[in-house]
Amino acid sequence: MSGMSARVAKNIVGTLGTQLLTFAMAFLVNLYLPRYLGPEGTGKLAIIASWVTVLGVFVPLGTSQVIVKEVARDRTKAGALLANGLALRLLMGITAVPIAYLVAWALGYSREMLILLLVSVPGMVVFVLSDVFATIYQGREELARFNRATLLDKVAYGLAVLLLVAFKAPLWMIAGVAILSGLLTFTFYAVGLRDVLKTLTLPRWADLKSLAVASLPFMGLLIFRTLYGQTDPIVLGAVATKVEAGWYATAFKLVGSAMFFPMALVFALLPTLSRLHGSGDHAGFLSLARRALDISLLVGLPISAAAIFLAKPIVQLLYGPSFAGAAPVLAVGGFGMLLYFVTAVLGLLVISLDRQLVQTRSALIACLFGIPLCILFSWGGHQLWGNAALGAIVSDVLVEVYLGVVYWKALPAELFDTALVSRAVRYTLSALLMVLGLWLSLGTSLGLWGILPCMVVYLAACVLLRCWSPAELRDLRGMLVRRPA
Numbered sequence: 001m002s003g004m005s006a007r008v009a010k011n012i013v014g015t016l017g018t019q020l021l022t023f024a025m026a027f028l029v030n031l032y033l034p035r036y037l038g039p040e041g042t043g044k045l046a047i048i049a050s051w052v053t054v055l056g057v058f059v060p061l062g063t064s065q066v067i068v069k070e071v072a073r074d075r076t077k078a079g080a081l082l083a084n085g086l087a088l089r090l091l092m093g094i095t096a097v098p099i100a101y102l103v104a105w106a107l108g109y110s111r112e113m114l115i116l117l118l119v120s121v122p123g124m125v126v127f128v129l130s131d132v133f134a135t136i137y138q139g140r141e142e143l144a145r146f147n148r149a150t151l152l153d154k155v156a157y158g159l160a161v162l163l164l165v166a167f168k169a170p171l172w173m174i175a176g177v178a179i180l181s182g183l184l185t186f187t188f189y190a191v192g193l194r195d196v197l198k199t200l201t202l203p204r205w206a207d208l209k210s211l212a213v214a215s216l217p218f219m220g221l222l223i224f225r226t227l228y229g230q231t232d233p234i235v236l237g238a239v240a241t242k243v244e245a246g247w248y249a250t251a252f253k254l255v256g257s258a259m260f261f262p263m264a265l266v267f268a269l270l271p272t273l274s275r276l277h278g279s280g281d282h283a284g285f286l287s288l289a290r291r292a293l294d295i296s297l298l299v300g301l302p303i304s305a306a307a308i309f310l311a312k313p314i315v316q317l318l319y320g321p322s323f324a325g326a327a328p329v330l331a332v333g334g335f336g337m338l339l340y341f342v343t344a345v346l347g348l349l350v351i352s353l354d355r356q357l358v359q360t361r362s363a364l365i366a367c368l369f370g371i372p373l374c375i376l377f378s379w380g381g382h383q384l385w386g387n388a389a390l391g392a393i394v395s396d397v398l399v400e401v402y403l404g405v406v407y408w409k410a411l412p413a414e415l416f417d418t419a420l421v422s423r424a425v426r427y428t429l430s431a432l433l434m435v436l437g438l439w440l441s442l443g444t445s446l447g448l449w450g451i452l453p454c455m456v457v458y459l460a461a462c463v464l465l466r467c468w469s470p471a472e473l474r475d476l477r478g479m480l481v482r483r484p485a
Contacts, residue, residue: 031318043249044245060222069274130182149189161177220364239379248389300341305431339404
């Protein structure tokens with residue numbers, strides 16, 4: 001196995017392992033926090049989190065992807081890019097605080113909502129500053145410390161939230177936990193890059209301007225993507241009730257907790273794919289791209305199938321009857337989850353091919369029709385079924401379908417071969433067997449613990465249906481056990 005293949009394998013396996021552990025912690029938080037807050041409290045927190053996320057998209061200025069790609073192609077630029085990235089984000093972060101005050105005042109939020117917003121903004125600023133360090137590690141394809149920092153952040157955040165829930169702390173204290181976990185992560189990152197920090201010089205205005213200009217396409221993409229992706233709770237709070245916003249947030253968190261997987265793939269593979277494209281290795285690019293799509297389908301199909309077919313018993317088991325309105329939202333969101341698993345990888349490939357303007361244009365169009373669609377469908381869901389959250393998630397799925405089609409058309413046709421389609425069908429059949437086993441286990445004392453033997457059933461079915469060739473299984477074993485050259 002080549003040094004590059006081994007390094008890629010190590011990065012993927014390490015990142016996925018870390019994300020799996022953080023998923024477990026996030027699942028615990030998502031299990032206990034909505035129970036403690038109830039649908040209305042969950043809705044309040046979701047609305048504020050959406051506002052903070054929208055504000056936070058302007059702070060990085062889209063610099064993350066630029067830094068990753070530049071460092072991947074020339075590691076000597078790491079120090080200058082780190083200094084410029086920190087300076088830009090610190091400036092924008094300071095600006096975001098008074099904007100948060102103005103937003104809260106203009107919306108006429110209650111005192112509780114106002115406090116939540118003002119407590120949450122500093123946590124967002126610390127997070128985006130830490131992200132600059134993460135981009136340096138990502139660009140250098142040195143993800144071990146990034147993985148440890150991610151684990152530290154999620155574990156610290158999760159334990160603090162669970163502790164506050166146990167002591168029945170007010171909502172604003174729970175929202176403020178992100179500040180402490182963010183500071184821990186920032187410090188951990190900085191210590192690991194002492195060698196780079198020693199080389200830092202004061203940023204020059206010309207360099208700051210150059211980085212900002214290069215980041216504009218990515219910034220546009222992030223702004224539009226965030227607007228259509230984060231406005232649902234805000235819309236629900238305006239056209240429906242905070243209880244319905246809470247149903248949406250609960251289902252969306254269950255769906256979103258599985259999104260760690262495609263994001264881990266994107267994080268691990270962006271520098272390698274960018275380098276392969278930059279060096280003109282078209283065959284290597286296509287091979288790695290197909291493997292990423294294959295792995296995404298392998299993981300995404302069973303999770304999606306479980307959410308679609310078992311939404312009602314899962315919600316009932318986890319949260320009780322007060323969250324019954326979240327069950328149809330989870331079922332529709334399960335289909336959207338599979339779409340996101342695929343579009344996340346397709347979007348990664350589009351960026352790796354330096355076609356980010358395709359993403360920016362599509363995100364703008366998605367924003368222009370996605371937000372009005374969300375308002376219309378949310379209002380319709382509230383009027384027809386008393387569940388605006390269901391209408392909101394349907395609009396999300398339609399937007400994801402549109403983005404998937406756009407990305408697919410922007411990529412080389414030879415990427416999507418018949419072997420990939422055949423394997424997707426076999427994964428689907430295997431996933432249905434797993435869902436059947438999980439459905440049977442929910443009626444027993446196993447409950448959701450039945451997912452463990454059902455995962456074994458899924459993998460066994462994949463082997464029996466010959467989803468992988470013997471050669472591919474040997475390659476996978478080699479990727480997991482060999483050390484990088």
